[in-house]
Amino acid sequence: MSDAEVPLRRLWTGVLCGYLALGATLQELPGYAVATFGAGPATTGLLVGVAFAAAASTRPFAGRAGDAGRARAVVLAGGVLTSMAAAGHLFAPDVGTLLVARLLMGIGEGMLFSASLPWVLAAAPADRRGRVSGWFGLSMWGGLTLGPLLAVVLHDIGGARAVWGAVIALPVVSAVLAATTRRPPPLADPVPIRPRSWREVLPRGAGLPGLCLGMAAYGYGSLTALLVLYLSDGIGGQNLGLAVFAVAFLLTRSLGSPLVDRYGGAVVARIVLLVECAGLTLLATVPTEFFALLGAAITGVGIGTIFPATTAMTLQRTGAIRPGTAVGSITSLWDLGILAAGPIGGVVAAHFGYRPAFALAAGVAIVACGLTFVLVRDAKPVDIPPVMARNRS
Numbered sequence: 352m353s354d355a356e357v358p359l360r361r362l363w364t365g366v367l368c369g370y371l372a373l374g375a376t377l378q379e380l381p382g383y384a385v386a387t388f389g390a391g392p393a394t395t396g397l398l399v400g401v402a403f404a405a406a407a408s409t410r411p412f413a414g415r416a417g418d419a420g421r422a423r424a425v426v427l428a429g430g431v432l433t434s435m436a437a438a439g440h441l442f443a444p445d446v447g448t449l450l451v452a453r454l455l456m457g458i459g460e461g462m463l464f465s466a467s468l469p470w471v472l473a474a475a476p477a478d479r480r481g482r483v484s485g486w487f488g489l490s491m492w493g494g495l496t497l498g499p500l501l502a503v504v505l506h507d508i509g510g511a512r513a514v515w516g517a518v519i520a521l522p523v524v525s526a527v528l529a530a531t532t533r534r535p536p537p538l539a540d541p542v543p544i545r546p547r548s549w550r551e552v553l554p555r556g557a558g559l560p561g562l563c564l565g566m567a568a569y570g571y572g573s574l575t576a577l578l579v580l581y582l583s584d585g586i587g588g589q590n591l592g593l594a595v596f597a598v599a600f601l602l603t604r605s606l607g608s609p610l611v612d613r614y615g616g617a618v619v620a621r622i623v624l625l626v627e628c629a630g631l632t633l634l635a636t637v638p639t640e641f642f643a644l645l646g647a648a649i650t651g652v653g654i655g656t657i658f659p660a661t662t663a664m665t666l667q668r669t670g671a672i673r674p675g676t677a678v679g680s681i682t683s684l685w686d687l688g689i690l691a692a693g694p695i696g697g698v699v700a701a702h703f704g705y706r707p708a709f710a711l712a713a714g715v716a717i718v719a720c721g722l723t724f725v726l727v728r729d730a731k732p733v734d735i736p737p738v739m740a741r742n743r744s
Contacts, residue, residue, distance in 0.1 A: 374498015
């Protein structure tokens with residue numbers, strides 16, 4: 352299928368812009384909520400996390416809409432909704448309105464990525480879906496990773512309004528790219544837009560890979576929530592920790608995704624979960640700046656390819672018949688893993704210290720690694736032709 356039929360670069364750029372906006376809010380929102388509304392830590396944590404909860408609840412339905420041939424319309428709506436929600440952040444008169452804006456932003460982001468992915472997978476042969484999903488997933492995770500850095504630069508230049516102006520403008524770019532893209536050809540076998548059972552939202556075979564992804568996300572959520580605070584507590588390197596993690600994550604995702612197609616999703620997932628566990632264990636056991644930063648980098652390497660690995664397992668186990676729905680459902684579990692890590696890791700850190708919180712995350716990664724043996728045992732030897740085949744007649 353040609354790039355004219357599946358506009359990979361335009362979709363990638365559109366999702367990147369949307370998630371740069373969301374990533375920027377992760378940096379700017381806590382201080383903004385405290386300064387503007389006097390929000391406390393609990394309220395600030397709720398404001399940050401509710402967007403991920405909203406995205407998680409939206410993804411399977413947005414993916415199903417993509418499988419039903421509505422990808423372009425849903426991507427366009429996601430960009431528009433995200434931009435409107437961003438404006439709601441800036442002009443919210445109270446915390447309640449800000450909370451609604453966060454919910455809408457999460458819904459818009461879920462629509463943006465999860466409707467784009469089945470559109471992209473339409474061009475992917477069966478033996479290249481791992482690298483395609485990994486490469487395309489960089490648009491989302493690259494935005495989440497680089498968005499906070501963008502917010503720091505913009506805040507230094509023009510203050511909070513410069514940041515919120517960019518947060519409003521970036522999803523507009525996403526919407527314009529979708530609106531100016533030609534409609535995809537009609538699907539040969541589209542699904543009904545309305546699911547008839549819960550199995551059409553969480554397809555059989557997607558649960559275990561999704562659980563594996565969600566457990567990996569717990570480590571990611573623990574690191575992003577606690578690393579800066581941990582390093583600031585006498586360790587050092589607090590200005591480098593997340594940047595080191597981001598570089599390792601992005602490099603591993605860029606270079607490691609083809610390994611999924613070569614060795615299989617379960618094998619790669621097992622290895623990278625062990626690597627994630629090693630990085631988190633280093634953070635939990637050696638309280639020096641060098642080893643803490645090394646632990647952050649190793650954790651980034653481990654998490655870097657878990658999404659393409661679990662995507663490949665999901666498409667194999669579900670037969671890749673409805674890729675948008677299947678991958679949307681497992682990505683929801685990624686969001687939920689991040690959402691769980693914040694409060695659970697925070698409670699553990701508050702009562703026992705940061706190192707036990709990282710040790711708990713390492714334990715969760717080990718359990719996820721154990722799941723990969725079950726996934727290998729239950730794997731189906733399928734070789735499905737490229738998904739969402741178009742009717743060219």
